[in-house]
Amino acid sequence: MAGSPRAARGKAGTALIGTVTALALCSGAWLLHSGTAERPPPQPSAAQASSPEARSAPAAAPLPPSPPDRVRAPAIGVDAPLTGLGLTRQGSLDVPPPHHDNLAGWYEAGTTPGERGTAIVAGHVDNADGPAVFYRLGALKKGQVIEVERRDGTVALFAVDAVEVYDAKAFPDEKVYGAAARAELRVITCGGAYSKRTGYQGNVVVFAHLTGTRP
Incomplete structure (x- = not known):
């Protein structure tokens, strides 16, 4: 399995979380038990891939730190509470x-x-x-909005820059987890090809950047 370095603690460790994190989300239990593997969750099209224009889109000034309590993606019907995730004994991010x-x-x-x-x-x-919560994540489109309700009373608004799917063996750790000069968000679930033996073979990743706030 490519890209599974041990994660360091603290904010510097964000860039070091490996794909062990995301693969833990990917058993595909429902498809396996229901026999509906022919109807997998939506996957992003090539049109939703990252582009230079999206990466240079205007962004809002970063906000002060504040823990998030809820995430919403109205375009795909997501409205869910957030729980804090730590690291497993192996150094990868735990999962809900x-x-x-x-x-x-x-x-x-x-x-x-x-x-x-x-x-x-x-x-x-x-x-x-x-x-589950991110079953339709791959159906998000560029320009659609992700809202994160924060404990300081603000709602951070993120515009989707790209929605991409990666095979686990070619997961781009630095692109997904690497440091950013502006306020950015990654939303991750599993996707890609599906195997009854091992579940999903990759991950869907949404890239987004902060565009503003509302009360």
């Missing part, structure tokens, strides 16, 4: 409890969403009972 289908997590030792840098949010695509 799989039995909570409408729960996402954020890397609480890293950048808070809206703060300067790269904030990480992750969630399951499904569990044994059916679709």
Whole structure:
């Protein structure tokens, strides 16, 4: 498995979280148990890939640090509480409890969403009972909005820059987890090819940047 370095603690560790983190979200339990592998979750098209224009789009000034409490993506019906995620004994990011289908997590030792840098949010695509919080993540489109409700009373608004899917063996750690000069957000779940033996073979990653706030 490529890209699974041990993560350091503290904000500097955000760039070092490996794909062990995301692969833990990827059992594909519902597809396996229901026999519906022919109807997998939506995957992003090539038109949603990263572009120089998106990477240079105007951004809002970063916000002071504040823990996030909720994430919303109205275009795909996501409205979910956030739980803090730490590191496992192996040094990878832990994942939300799989039995909570409408729960996402954020890397609480890293950048808070809206703060300067790269904030990480992750969630399951499904569990044994059916679709989970980020089942439709691959259906997001460039320009659509992700909202993060913060504990300081602000709602950070992020515009989607790209939605990409990566095979686990070619996961671009630095591109996904690397440091950013502006306030950016990554939202991660599993996707790509599906195997009944091992589950999903890759990850869907949404790239977004801060464009403003509202109360």
